[in-house]
Amino acid sequence: xxxxxxxxxxxxxxxxxxxxxxxxxxxxxxxxxxxxxxxxxxxxxxxxxxxxxxxxxxxxxxxxxxxxxxxxxxxxxxxxxxxxxxxxxxxxxxxxxxxxxxxxxxxxxxxxxxxxxxxxxxxxxxxxxxxxxxxxxxxxxxxxxxxxxxxxxxxxxxxxxxxxxxxxxxxxxxxxxxxxxxxxxxxxxxxxxxxxxxxxxxxxxxxxxxxxxxxxxxxxxxxxxxxxxxxxxxxxxxxxxxxxxxxxxxxxxxxxxxxxxxxxxxxxxxxxxxxxxxxxxxxxxxxxxxxxxxxxxxxxxxxxxxxxxxxxxxxxxxxxxxxxxxxxxxxxxxxxxxxxxxxxxxxxxxxxxxxxxxxxxxxxxxxxxxxxxxxxxxxxxxxxxxxxxxxxxxxxxxxxxxxxxxxxxxxxxxxxxxxxxxxxxxxxxxxxxxxxxxxxxxxxxxxx
Numbered sequence: 247x248x249x250x251x252x253x254x255x256x257x258x259x260x261x262x263x264x265x266x267x268x269x270x271x272x273x274x275x276x277x278x279x280x281x282x283x284x285x286x287x288x289x290x291x292x293x294x295x296x297x298x299x300x301x302x303x304x305x306x307x308x309x310x311x312x313x314x315x316x317x318x319x320x321x322x323x324x325x326x327x328x329x330x331x332x333x334x335x336x337x338x339x340x341x342x343x344x345x346x347x348x349x350x351x352x353x354x355x356x357x358x359x360x361x362x363x364x365x366x367x368x369x370x371x372x373x374x375x376x377x378x379x380x381x382x383x384x385x386x387x388x389x390x391x392x393x394x395x396x397x398x399x400x401x402x403x404x405x406x407x408x409x410x411x412x413x414x415x416x417x418x419x420x421x422x423x424x425x426x427x428x429x430x431x432x433x434x435x436x437x438x439x440x441x442x443x444x445x446x447x448x449x450x451x452x453x454x455x456x457x458x459x460x461x462x463x464x465x466x467x468x469x470x471x472x473x474x475x476x477x478x479x480x481x482x483x484x485x486x487x488x489x490x491x492x493x494x495x496x497x498x499x500x501x502x503x504x505x506x507x508x509x510x511x512x513x514x515x516x517x518x519x520x521x522x523x524x525x526x527x528x529x530x531x532x533x534x535x536x537x538x539x540x541x542x543x544x545x546x547x548x549x550x551x552x553x554x555x556x557x558x559x560x561x562x563x564x565x566x567x568x569x570x571x572x573x574x575x576x577x578x579x580x581x582x583x584x585x586x587x588x589x590x591x592x593x594x595x596x597x598x599x600x601x602x603x604x605x606x607x608x609x610x611x612x613x614x615x616x617x618x619x620x621x622x623x624x625x626x627x628x629x630x631x632x633x634x635x636x637x638x639x640x641x642x643x644x645x646x647x648x649x650x651x652x653x654x655x656x657x658x659x660x661x662x663x664x665x666x667x668x669x670x671x672x673x674x675x676x677x678x679x680x681x682x683x684x685x686x687x688x689x690x691x692x693x694x
Contacts, residue, residue, distance in 0.1 A: 569581060
């Protein structure tokens with residue numbers, strides 16, 4: 247392993263090692279002071295930023311190859327193997343840098359924001375675990391390893407939504423988000439399975455170029471399901487306002503910066519296959535466009551600052567999906583980096599945003615001019631009222647999913663449970679054995 251590979255390994259594993267050490271100390275009954283935790287967090291992400299800067303400097307040289315680290319296979323079952331490969335190329339490096347910089351920023355902000363909070367250590371444990379999962383997903387050299395990082399990001403997201411666990415709504419909303427994640431992640435798991443079945447591998451270098459047109463379309467559609475769920479695209483946008491139950495720093499890093507862009511990164515990774523599938527590309531554009539319109543309209547009807555920012559993020563991610571579907575890869579990456587930075591800062595100042603708004607309102611001595619009024623004037627009053635009611639209920643997406651997806655599945659599971667119980671009852675019923683005739687059994691003709 248050369249020095250560049252060692253730097254990449256350090257960048258990816260550093261947050262995971264810190265998580266492991268702090269978790270073991272907590273299990274042993276020792277809780278470090280807040281100052282120690284914040285300093286460890288600052289040193290970890292500062293060192294990771296310097297190591298990543300060195301890798302960026304190397305790849306900036308003309309003709310420099312990507313940095314790849316191969317640890318062999320985690321396990322092998324006949325023809326299936328789970329490769330452990332870390333990769334830093336010109337696509338993953340911007341996402342790695344975004345994760346390290348913004349995670350370090352959130353760590354420093356949270357040291358003050360969560361001062362004397364009962365779950366201070368728990369928050370930083372989840373922050374380091376989230377950073378490790380994100381870095382693992384973005385630096386994975388195959389879809390197999392990407393799934394591992396993807397799932398770590400998902401579970402930390404759910405746990406941070408339910409961070410204030412003494413109240414019922416955060417826990418309920420966390421479970422709702424977990425259900426949506428698990429349902430959509432089926433697309434990623436099945437997509438990786440069919441890649442192994444058809445191409446024999448899920449590596450970024452070899453698996454994408456082997457598939458035929460129809461096979462590429464199927465894989466892209468499966469991965470689009472996972473990407474849409476992680477990025478809260480239509481029709482899965484209903485979980486996004488529920489995620490605002492978590493602390494503001496976690497909302498900033500998850501739904502303003504990193505987690506919500508993980509689905510876009512997944513589609514960027516399959517861009518070679520996406521470019522050869524008209525159906526999949528068209529569907530990506532359609533979903534992104536519908537989400538952008540949905541996010542714009544619902545965001546204008548929201549009543550709190552965090553939810554308004556969440557739907558603003560949703561709108562921009564929808565536009566990013568349109569750019570990916572159109573094949574504008576470089577534009578999409580630049581859009582993601584700029585949007586993640588701006589939205590993180592907006593989330594962090596959300597608690598003081600209303601105060602600033604009122605100060606500005608009083609300073610100018612009047613009302614601020616509403617935005618988008620020229621678009622509203624294009625519709626009649628009855629249409630505007632209908633659109634407002636539609637937006638106020640967030641497009642009825644939760645109602646649609648509950649009525650047409652969740653409720654039928656619940657009824658189906660109840661039916662299976664009844665059939666299962668019926669089978670158990672039948673097995674437990676005593677069986678009447680046929681009486682045996684003593685004379686027949688003991689007759690001389692039946693002996694020997």
